Every structure is written in structure tokens, then in C-alpha cells.
Amino acid sequence: MNVVWGLDYIHDNTGVNGIDAPSDVPDYTMNGVAPFAQLNADVTERLTVTGGVRYEVIDVDIPTHVNELGTTVSGGTVQYREPLFNA
DSSP states (O other): OEEEEEEEEEEEEOOOSSSSSOOOOOOOOEEEEEEEEEEEEETTTEOOOOOOEEEEEEEEEEEOOOOOTTTEEEEEEEEEEEEEEEE
């Protein structure tokens, strides 16, 4: 039996450049962490059981911006919190 565990980290600043026309997509910043654990167990010589869990924590910050129609769109933060399982 063995266990693999760890922590993933993501940081992304995305900026959209309207080359031919103004962009309707705002710039945004995404930050996230995801602790995880994966277990592998040999049940028999021909059977291995594998299972794991990962907990995603992601925040996406979107500033207030003006779209291509000239309308001000309020920004904010979108938060994702989700356990993910595999077997």
C-alpha cells in the first residue's frame, strides 16, 4: 500500500487584447490551491485498488469593466470550493 499526497497551486493573470475590435472579455486573476491524497493498495497479485480525494479552492477576481457596447459591467469574485473523488 502507498499514499501519494501533496498540494497544487495556481496563479493566473489573464489579459485579453482586442486586436481587431474591443474585447467583450474582461481581464481576470485566478488563484487556487488543491490539497490531494491518492491511495494504491494491492488486494491480490492481480488486483489493485486505487482511490483518492482532491479539494479544489479557486477564486477568480474580475474587475469592473466596460464592454464593447460601452456598458459598465460590475466585477466581483467568483469562488469555487469542491471535493473531487476518484476510484
